[in-house]
Amino acid sequence: MLQTLPSLRLTGATILRDGALQQRSIAFSEGRITRGPLPEVDLTGYLILPGIIDLHGDAFERHISPRPSAPFALQTGLRATDRDAAANGVTTAWLAQSWSWEGGTRGPDFALSLMQALSDYRARDALTDLRLQIRCETHTVETEARLVEAVRHFGIDYVVFNDHLDEAEHMLAARPEEFHFWAKRLGRTSETHRAALLTAQRQRREVPRYLCRLAEQFDALGVTYGSHDDPDGETRETFSMIGAKICEFPTARPAAALARAVGDPILMGAPNVVRGGSQAGNIAATELIRAGLCDALVSDYYYPALAQAAFQLADDGLLPLAAAWDMVSSRPAHILRLHDRGRLDPGLRADMVVIDPSTRAIEATISGGRISHLAGEAAHRFTCVPHRAAMAAE
Numbered sequence: 001m002l003q004t005l006p007s008l009r010l011t012g013a014t015i016l017r018d019g020a021l022q023q024r025s026i027a028f029s030e031g032r033i034t035r036g037p038l039p040e041v042d043l044t045g046y047l048i049l050p051g052i053i054d055l056h057g058d059a060f061e062r063h064i065s066p067r068p069s070a071p072f073a074l075q076t077g078l079r080a081t082d083r084d085a086a087a088n089g090v091t092t093a094w095l096a097q098s099w100s101w102e103g104g105t106r107g108p109d110f111a112l113s114l115m116q117a118l119s120d121y122r123a124r125d126a127l128t129d130l131r132l133q134i135r136c137e138t139h140t141v142e143t144e145a146r147l148v149e150a151v152r153h154f155g156i157d158y159v160v161f162n163d164h165l166d167e168a169e170h171m172l173a174a175r176p177e178e179f180h181f182w183a184k185r186l187g188r189t190s191e192t193h194r195a196a197l198l199t200a201q202r203q204r205r206e207v208p209r210y211l212c213r214l215a216e217q218f219d220a221l222g223v224t225y226g227s228h229d230d231p232d233g234e235t236r237e238t239f240s241m242i243g244a245k246i247c248e249f250p251t252a253r254p255a256a257a258l259a260r261a262v263g264d265p266i267l268m269g270a271p272n273v274v275r276g277g278s279q280a281g282n283i284a285a286t287e288l289i290r291a292g293l294c295d296a297l298v299s300d301y302y303y304p305a306l307a308q309a310a311f312q313l314a315d316d317g318l319l320p321l322a323a324a325w326d327m328v329s330s331r332p333a334h335i336l337r338l339h340d341r342g343r344l345d346p347g348l349r350a351d352m353v354v355i356d357p358s359t360r361a362i363e364a365t366i367s368g369g370r371i372s373h374l375a376g377e378a379a380h381r382f383t384c385v386p387h388r389a390a391m392a393a394e
């Protein structure tokens with residue numbers, strides 16, 4: 001059984017509390033932030049910030065299949081993902097898994113295998129609070145009953161709708177060699193993959209009713225849902241009207257502007273901030289942040305980018321560090337209705353990140369009162385705790 005740390009008070013650090021960086025101590029016991037005199041760890045010189053909450057990440061894919069032709073056991077990949085997330089300050093993370101007509105690692109069969117593997121891993125080994133987000137391709141009408149049952153059985157709490165059919169059709173027509181390699185990566189021949197694409201195309205008229213039925217069932221199950229890669233305001237408005245309120249990675253400003261106008265949360269990728277723009281040539285995250293059209297940042301494909309993006313926004317003068325860090329902690333918690341985390345307040349989950357401000361290295365991550373990552377000078381300071389606590393008891 002996984003154990004929390006002993007009751008501790010972390011002293012001497014600069015802590016993000018009540019929207020500001022403050023010189024004060026923080027204590028936790030039995031996995032929760034608390035008050036009172038407790039054995040102390042001196043973290044003078046460090047920052048202590050709320051644990052990062054990542055609403056969308058697919059970095060797990062490279063831990064499961066570091067090469068397309070070299071997959072590893074799902075449990076091995078999940079353990080590596082857990083450690084990768086923790087080392088980068090993530091204490092809660094949604095793994096973005098496709099549910100698509102594409103098949104292979106993006107198809108329903110693989111998604112169900114991953115759900116079962118994650119359920120088993122969470123019950124036994126997880127340090128980070130790992131969850132699953134389903135990225136549901138809109139042209140999967142025939143999978144409706146299977147999808148809803150999977151959401152119900154595995155307690156999936158977050159779904160986003162994708163529609164990449166036009167992109168697939170364009171690839172087949174204009175770049176058939178890429179279509180061939182795409183099929184090969186998914187374990188299909190070009191002919192089989194083309195047949196799957198044609199089957200998806202024939203569902204176009206059924207898709208609107210399918211999405212409305214899913215929305216109704218998701219509402220009944222308490223699932224949060226949204227859409228991914230909205231290209232324009234009309235698309236975002238359509239999704240918003242059926243209850244898919246989260247606007248994830250809008251590719252153009254009008255989509256984000258519509259989301260803001262109707263009060264829908266807007267998510268962008270932290271790597272987009274760190275790299276100075278989108279790899280696909282879509283709108284830059286910093287442009288949306290500057291315009292007040294982005295609520296939270298997600299890892300997308302790279303966990304280190306989350307903390308890096310917060311510091312870069314502060315360095316560039318777009319936001320104070322406290323507000324920038326909110327975009328990877330308190331705001332994601334609010335969007336997914338996680339009222340027990342995202343801030344360093346008494347009574348909440350003991351999720352926190354210890355950072356050396358001179359190097360910005362994450363030297364400790366505490367998730368639910370347990371050490372999920374420990375390195376550097378911070379590791380030395382924590383290892384002194386048992387000796388001091390024993391002396392205090394004597």
